[in-house]
Amino acid sequence: MTDQSVVIIGLPASGKTTFLAALWHLVTEREFPTSLSFGDLRSGDITYLNEIAALWRDAKKQDRTAVGGSRIVSMNLMNAQQLPLRVTFPDLPGEAYLRMWEDRDCEQEVADVMNADGVLLFVHADTINAPQWVIDEVALSRHLNVEMPKGQEVEWHARLAPTQVQLVDLLQLLRAAPLDMGPRKLAIMFSAWDKAEDEELSPQEFLTQKLPLLAQYLTCNADDWLWQVYGISAQGGDYDNTDIGARPSDDAERLRNLDSPSLRIKLVKSNLENSNDITEPLAWLME
Numbered sequence: 172m173t174d175q176s177v178v179i180i181g182l183p184a185s186g187k188t189t190f191l192a193a194l195w196h197l198v199t200e201r202e203f204p205t206s207l208s209f210g211d212l213r214s215g216d217i218t219y220l221n222e223i224a225a226l227w228r229d230a231k232k233q234d235r236t237a238v239g240g241s242r243i244v245s246m247n248l249m250n251a252q253q254l255p256l257r258v259t260f261p262d263l264p265g266e267a268y269l270r271m272w273e274d275r276d277c278e279q280e281v282a283d284v285m286n287a288d289g290v291l292l293f294v295h296a297d298t299i300n301a302p303q304w305v306i307d308e309v310a311l312s313r314h315l316n317v318e319m320p321k322g323q324e325v326e327w328h329a330r331l332a333p334t335q336v337q338l339v340d341l342l343q344l345l346r347a348a349p350l351d352m353g354p355r356k357l358a359i360m361f362s363a364w365d366k367a368e369d370e371e372l373s374p375q376e377f378l379t380q381k382l383p384l385l386a387q388y389l390t391c392n393a394d395d396w397l398w399q400v401y402g403i404s405a406q407g408g409d410y411d412n413t414d415i416g417a418r419p420s421d422d423a424e425r426l427r428n429l430d431s432p433s434l435r436i437k438l439v440k441s442n443l444e445n446s447n448d449i450t451e452p453l454a455w456l457m458e
């Protein structure tokens with residue numbers, strides 16, 4: 172069997188666990204054919220995968236991946252040529268990546284999982300923190316007749332940096348010692364694509380418009396990434412919040428009523444072709 176490892180990276184709440192849950196449902200339930208299919212069960216501890224897939228089927232949001240409690244999950248899959256592949260993913264809390272950006276530091280365990288052949292970078296399409304210009308803020312306040320308070324300085328903190336700055340830095344860290352392992356393949360996954368679809372942009376156009384710094388970093392190709400960009404809706408809409416007293420989501424009810432849960436899943440490729448097969452980016456990473 173060929174052992175392949177794929178690292179799933181992304182800032183906190185970027186859709187990593189939801190993707191793993193939908194993927195595990197899709198390959199184990201086999202409601203329709205997929206590029207990579209389920210191989211066999213000799214994949215170590217699948218309790219975690221079963222737990223997150225059960226929440227996903229119930230249309231309930233995933234618990235925030237416990238800080239410090241990373242999970243390494245493996246799946247035995249088969250490619251189109253029926254060759255067995257073992258794919259290992261770490262489901263690390265996004266704080267580990269935030270720490271790389273803010274503190275220029277990571278645990279040895281995190282460094283070890285970065286040593287993977289393919290990289291899936293998750294970006295939540297609906298929570299991108301765009302750069303803001305003081306001059307625009309002032310113009311907006313004037314327009315709205317809101318007084319700008321004077322002398323109220325906000326101290327800068329690395330966490331306030333725009334999403335694209337943090338992501339470019341993360342990718343650069345992966346191409347610098349000690350994490351560098353030569354050129355790699357990178358799949359950029361815009362999660363919660365159902366929230367972005369109304370803008371009628373292709374995933375590639377979305378990248379260029381919303382994260383121009385990242386788009387330019389990838390296009391100028393200084394770090395030799397072989398990359399693709401996808402829009403992915405692993406839920407199809409908003410799921411129920413599991414916090415006590417939270418209002419159930421209308422989307423969740425509609426999604427639970429679909430004939431088969433796999434129909435909630437949607438993958439949009441850069442040529443705008445779409446399918447329910449979220450194993451495709453993985454198959455591409457492992458080609």
Ligand SMILES: Nc1nc2c(ncn2[C@@H]2O[C@H](COP(=O)(O)OP(=O)(O)O)[C@@H](O)[C@H]2O)c(=O)[nH]1
Pocket residue numbers: 181182183184185186187188189190232233234235236265293295362363364365366403404405406407408409410
């Ligand atoms: N609308 C919508 N929300 C999503 C989708 N995928 C993930 N989310 C939401 O994005 C948030 C973060 O997802 P999660 O998988 O926990 O992110 P992680 O912290 O990167 O593991 C949660 O509130 C999810 O419900 C999707 O396809 N559609």
Ligand SMILES: [Mg+2]
Pocket residue numbers: 187188189233234235236262263264265
């Ligand atoms: Mg998570």
